[in-house]
Amino acid sequence: MRQIGKFITIEGGEGVGKSSNIAFIAEWLRQHGKDVIVTREPGGTPLAERIRQILLDKTETTMCSDTELLLMFAARAQHIDEVIRPAIQNGQWIVCDRFTDATYAYQGGGRGVSLERIALLETWVQGNLRPDLTFLLDLPVHQGMQRASNRSAPDRFEQEQAEFFERVRACYRLRATQEPTRFRVIDAAPALQQVQAQIEQVLHAIV
Ligand code: Z5A
Numbered sequence: 001m002r003q004i005g006k007f008i009t010i011e012g013g014e015g016v017g018k019s020s021n022i023a024f025i026a027e028w029l030r031q032h033g034k035d036v037i038v039t040r041e042p043g044g045t046p047l048a049e050r051i052r053q054i055l056l057d058k059t060e061t062t063m064c065s066d067t068e069l070l071l072m073f074a075a076r077a078q079h080i081d082e083v084i085r086p087a088i089q090n091g092q093w094i095v096c097d098r099f100t101d102a103t104y105a106y107q108g109g110g111r112g113v114s115l116e117r118i119a120l121l122e123t124w125v126q127g128n129l130r131p132d133l134t135f136l137l138d139l140p141v142h143q144g145m146q147r148a149s150n151r152s153a154p155d156r157f158e159q160e161q162a163e164f165f166e167r168v169r170a171c172y173r174l175r176a177t178q179e180p181t182r183f184r185v186i187d188a189a190p191a192l193q194q195v196q197a198q199i200e201q202v203l204h205a206i207v
Contacts (some may be wrong), residue, residue, distance in 0.1 A: 109171025
């Protein structure tokens with residue numbers, strides 16, 4: 001019988017621990033017999049990764065909000081065409097580091113782009129494709145910034161001020177309350193093991 005996978009996305013502000021937990025989710029699913037691919041946005045294909053480089057380039061100081069938004073969706077269109085739709089057709093489980101909720105949170109909440117405009121592009125690029133499940137790793141902004149500061153030099157987004165990330169977080173939390181069936185909000189503040197215990201509970205309920 002043909003397997004049916006799920007499209008899982010992981011979202012959250014800066015330094016919430018997405019990378020640390022994505023590896024855990026993918027490994028857990030594989031141990032439960034699932035055929036898993038891990039991917040990310042912006043990126044996930046050679047062309048979309050080139051667009052990512054432009055988007056994250058901190059020396060790029062002229063990019064206006066509409067260009068940023070359109071580049072996010074250009075990368076997404078390529079990612080969906082080359083990776084996501086084929087994986088769904090193959091019955092694979094997709095674990096994706098950020099997706100369109102990030103566009104609502106960063107370009108909508110952060111930059112102030114109209115949510116209607118984002119919704120138009122979402123429908124154009126995705127049709128009815130939406131994640132089956134979204135983990136929102138939620139963490140106070142100052143804690144996320146502190147965690148992220150221990151890593152490499154900040155990219156174009158990471159250079160933003162705390163107020164920007166407060167708006168991003170507020171937008172994510174609002175979306176989670178608006179779509180409680182799809183979202184699972186995870187308290188990302190405790191130690192990694194405790195965060196992963198919350199994630200594992202959700203995974204047990206869906207496999
Ligand atoms: N973006 C956008 O604007 N619009 C869009 O539509 C999309 C994206 C799709 C790149 O994303 C940027 O693109 C992003 C939004 C924008 N910019 N920002 N900010 P990204 O996901 O590649 O970049 P990122 O958000 O900066 O993610 P990251 O750097 O990979 O961070 P993370 O994955 O959330 O965190 P981490 O690397 O797993 O953890 C950070 C540190 O904390 C690390 O040292 C860990 O060991 C530590 N950590 C993790 N968990 C814990 C716990 N529980 N306790 C203590 N320490 C911990």
